[in-house]
Amino acid sequence: MVFGEHLALYRGPDGAPVAAQDRCLHRAGMLSKGAVRDGCLECPYHGWTYGSQGKLERVPSMGDASAPGGRRLPGPEALERDGYVYVRFELGPENFEPFRMPHWGEKGWGHVRLTNVFKNDVTNCVENFVDIPHTSFVHRGLFRSPKRQKLTASVERANGSVVTRYHGETDNLGIYSWFLNPSGREISHVDSFHMPNVTCVEYEFGPRRRFVITSQSVPAEGGKTTVHTDLAYDYGIWNWIAGPLVRRAGQAVIDQDLEILAAQQEVMRRTPGEFSHSPADVIHVMIESVRRDLEAGRDPRRLPGMSQEIEFWV
Ligand code: FES
Numbered sequence: 001m002v003f004g005e006h007l008a009l010y011r012g013p014d015g016a017p018v019a020a021q022d023r024c025l026h027r028a029g030m031l032s033k034g035a036v037r038d039g040c041l042e043c044p045y046h047g048w049t050y051g052s053q054g055k056l057e058r059v060p061s062m063g064d065a066s067a068p069g070g071r072r073l074p075g076p077e078a079l080e081r082d083g084y085v086y087v088r089f090e091l092g093p094e095n096f097e098p099f100r101m102p103h104w105g106e107k108g109w110g111h112v113r114l115t116n117v118f119k120n121d122v123t124n125c126v127e128n129f130v131d132i133p134h135t136s137f138v139h140r141g142l143f144r145s146p147k148r149q150k151l152t153a154s155v156e157r158a159n160g161s162v163v164t165r166y167h168g169e170t171d172n173l174g175i176y177s178w179f180l181n182p183s184g185r186e187i188s189h190v191d192s193f194h195m196p197n198v199t200c201v202e203y204e205f206g207p208r209r210r211f212v213i214t215s216q217s218v219p220a221e222g223g224k225t226t227v228h229t230d231l232a233y234d235y236g237i238w239n240w241i242a243g244p245l246v247r248r249a250g251q252a253v254i255d256q257d258l259e260i261l262a263a264q265q266e267v268m269r270r271t272p273g274e275f276s277h278s279p280a281d282v283i284h285v286m287i288e289s290v291r292r293d294l295e296a297g298r299d300p301r302r303l304p305g306m307s308q309e310i311e312f313w314v
């Protein structure tokens with residue numbers, strides 16, 4: 001389900017992904033419940049069969065006669081990149097390529113992928129994923145605890161992205177601090193948002209201790225957002241056993257965000273209104289300026305550049 005549209009996805013005979021409206025041309029069979037045989041999608045109702053680019057190939061009730069020509073399932077363009085399938089509706093700027101998944105296919109990097117449906121909109125999801133102050137509360141103990149430590153950061157908006165570089169972070173990474181940063185030196189930490197819907201959280205604790213969390217927030221329906229999270233890690237010799245641990249820790253953190261974001265949406269529905277900001281929220285204000293521009297049909301890459309130094313306590 002993307003932008004309120006139900007899609008049936010399959011690989012055609014050439015292996016290329018096809019995204020089709022989830023509705024059989026014949027009698028509205030639900031194609032996503034069909035089967036794929038030899039690269040063709042077979043409708044579960046009367047077996048009409050579709051091939052590459054959704055072309056109707058076979059109508060079983062017509063025996064060996066060829067299927068009526070020129071019939072094709074409608075659907076958005078589909079594209080495969082870095083292990084994800086992207087669909088493009090007639091929305092947004094032309095020639096806009098999907099965000100490349102950091103370190104995908106690179107030697108020394110492992111990846112774990114999670115998909116979750118958040119009960120909140122894209123803007124509130126992406127803001128949560130690059131929001132540090134909430135981690136001490138929502139993920140208390142698991143990932144940070146309130147310690148009244150001062151952090152500084154520079155926040156920059158340019159070319160449809162908002163990039164935040166943090167300074168002065170050493171520890172306070174919760175139960176995994178001992179593993180992630182045993183020497184306690186300053187961490188390199190950069191968070192970024194990339195239009196329209198991607199966030200990237202990059203940590204480097206030193207050689208062979210690096211991870212990057214990339215989240216793609218896709219509008220589903222009814223104010224919900226499907227979030228695809230790619231957790232990329234380079235833990236050196238520990239890589240071979242890290243996968244299940246990364247998966248478990250990642251999902252535990254996401255479960256807490258699922259709950260807090262569902263509650264936020266419920267409150268916003270009950271009591272709509274404005275937000276109030278602290279210096280740490282400059283990041284969100286800049287992200288909202290990009291998202292608002294997109295919603296108004298403008299291209300946020302044309303917004304003037306902007307940068308600000310902030311300090312806050314976690
Ligand atoms: S509805 Fe799909 S084959 Fe009849």
Ligand SMILES: [Fe+2]
Pocket residue numbers: 128129134135138139253257
């Ligand atoms: Fe969170």
